[in-house]
Amino acid sequence: MDKKISNNKKNIGRIIILILPVAAAILLKVYYEPFCALLPKVPECVFHRFGLLCPGCGATRAFLALFWGKVIKSIRLNPAVFLGAVWFALFYIEQIFRLFGKEIKIYPRNKWFYIAAVSLLLVYFILRNIPMFSFLTIA
Ligand SMILES: [Zn+2]
Numbered sequence: 001m002d003k004k005i006s007n008n009k010k011n012i013g014r015i016i017i018l019i020l021p022v023a024a025a026i027l028l029k030v031y032y033e034p035f036c037a038l039l040p041k042v043p044e045c046v047f048h049r050f051g052l053l054c055p056g057c058g059a060t061r062a063f064l065a066l067f068w069g070k071v072i073k074s075i076r077l078n079p080a081v082f083l084g085a086v087w088f089a090l091f092y093i094e095q096i097f098r099l100f101g102k103e104i105k106i107y108p109r110n111k112w113f114y115i116a117a118v119s120l121l122l123v124y125f126i127l128r129n130i131p132m133f134s135f136l137t138i139a
Pocket residue numbers: 045046047048053054055056057058
């Protein structure tokens with residue numbers, strides 16, 4: 001009996017996790033203009049103030065471009081956003097399968113994957129601030 005209640009709680013949690021991104025996407029689509037009107041009020045990146053680009057610079061525009069299906073533009077603005085979206089999609093698909101009782105493992109779990117990802121972000125941070133790699137700056 002307790003196990004059944006526990007499973008129900010887990011499933012409710014999983015359903016909420018699955019609904020949240022969809023609800024957020026619907027809200028963003030409905031309130032896109034007011035959301036964009038808020039963007040100039042977001043504080044400027046500390047690195048950007050000093051003329052540098054951090055790994056996150058351009059991420060908001062990249063996210064919005066990806067949201068509207070402009071994949072190439074999104075990758076051009078900040079490739080980390082696209083890679084993060086791929087990772088999230090794999091995680092999301094896995095959660096959907098889990099909700100319906102099927103255990104699959106498709107998103108990376110190896111710690112070396114994440115160490116490599118953070119290392120790549122650091123390399124990206126360095127390279128996008130070197131003039132020779134100006135193609136990595138925000139378009
Ligand atoms: Zn930045």
